[in-house]
Amino acid sequence: MEMSELTALLTPEGLRLLDATPPVESAADVAREVTRLRAAGHSPDLVSAVVGQSRLRRRARAKFGDLAARMLFTRAGLEQSTRLSVSTLHARRFRDAGIASVADLGCGIGGDALGAAGLGLDVHAVEADEVTAALAAFNLAPFGETARVSNALADSIDLGPEVGVWLDPARRTAGRTETTRLSDPDEYSPTLSWAFEVAERRATGIKLGPGLDRDLIPVGAEAQWITVDGSTIELVLWSRELARPGIGRAAVVLTDGGAHELTAEHDAPDEDVSALGAFVHEPAGSVIRARLIGDVARSLQAGPIAPGIAYLTGDAALTSPFVSTFRVREVLPTDTKKIARALRERGIGTLEIKKRGVDVDPAVLRTRLRLQGPESATLLLTRAGGGRLAILADRV
Incomplete structure (x- = not known):
């Protein structure tokens, strides 16, 4: 706009x-x-x-x-904004830590500020782009003086002593429509190094992409990855009063059924590889990013299907909010023509295709399979035992 x-x-x-x-x-x-x-x-x-x-x-x-x-x-602002359920989750962290006033530096259209204001926090939202700042002001107008917006650079704001900070550094090129992702944290706006300096001095939450190099995570920060409706959308680094004692890694899964969280002080040790059992479990992306797969595997009496592959397998009829679970029907030949023939024989016309550890384009494979029939199933393509594995399964 x-x-x-x-x-x-x-x-x-x-x-x-x-x-x-x-x-x-x-x-x-x-x-x-x-x-x-x-x-x-x-x-x-x-x-x-x-x-x-x-x-x-x-x-x-x-x-x-x-x-x-x-x-x-704006189109870019909507794409990059935090959904309300997640911003409310962030706001609770500030509220529960006893922080009543939050500076949202890099507020965009105001998604996170809405969550904070909605929980009764005093919010000072700051946005460098003039048009985007005006939209944020409009979106926050119902909260009156408790939610103020400034058109300014994040590093130009003089913060009061009791103010907590929410930082969402711009990780894409400037623009209100088409933008491209920045790979160098020193090109973020503000830079990641500046954000980390703020986090050393103040209670701070920093929203980042879930694929951030883990070596960049500061010692002592709590790293929380968040999955919403199957998509892992962000990593938040919490500092000082906002970082919970004894928690270094956290995986959140948000669904229509509510919020679920798995926490640990460190990365979880993995379980031993297991032979294919009656069930296959695919951990949520937040669990994978937080490296807490081992804890989930133990809760399900399962183990990884192969080294380095984030599929768990076992015979126990168990599941959890942290995985998608599939009941194994059978193992199919890995040849595409033989898979297609097997699917036709079983009348499977609706097929979910998932893969891990194999170089397969599901869209291309779907075209080659020429699916037809009234039945549905899931095809899991992966590596195990030194070779490929094609597993026909049903979602539990």
Whole structure:
């Protein structure tokens, strides 16, 4: 969104028009609404803003639920924002540590600030991009003076002595639409080294990508990886009062059923390799990243299917929130033509394909299998015993 579009939108007329516009999802919806609004005499900037926001609000429901219907977004801001269930989880950490005031440095559209303000914390949100800061101010406006927004650089803010810090360094190139990921932490904005300096002095939470090089994690920090609905979305490093005693590694799994957490002081030792049993368990990405697979394996009376492969197997009819569990039907030949023949014989037309440790493109394989039939199953492709393994299974 450009400033001219934002200026046109942030008027009583513009906001009323946005609220009255039906949901926009497809390209055909966009064309229809643009034509209708232009024919009604609205300016190009206002039409662009209204149609764009209507489309983004539709997408934002997955992260913000019903709240999305009164929020404003940029495309990049929505993609990079923290979903409300996760930001509330972060906010509880501050509240439970007795920290009543939080500086959200690099707030984006205000996703994490919303979670903090919603729990009654005093929030000072800071965003370098002028348009994004204006959107954050709009999104946080219902909280009044308890949620303030500044258009400034994160490292330019003078913080009070009792203020906790939430830092979400920009890990992509600047922009409100198409951006690219930065691989060098020294190119983050603010830099990771600056964030770590803040964390040494203040109670701080730093949101980072889940694939951060573990060698960069500071000694004494609590590293918490978070999986939501099957996707591992972030790593948070907690310092000082926000880091829980005796916990160095944590894996959180959020589902519709609630939040589940596995914690340990250090990486968990692995179990011995097990021969294929009646069940295969795939640990959540947060468990894998936190290197707590061994603890999960012991709770399931299982072991890894092969060294370095994050599939666990065993005969116990057990599962947990930290894994997806599959009941083994049979082992199939690994040749594609033979797999296709076996699936046709069993009438399997709907197939979930998962892989670990093998160079297979599931999309290409699916085309070659020419699936047909009323039945469904899961195909697990992996390594075991020095060779490939194709396991036909059902989700438990």
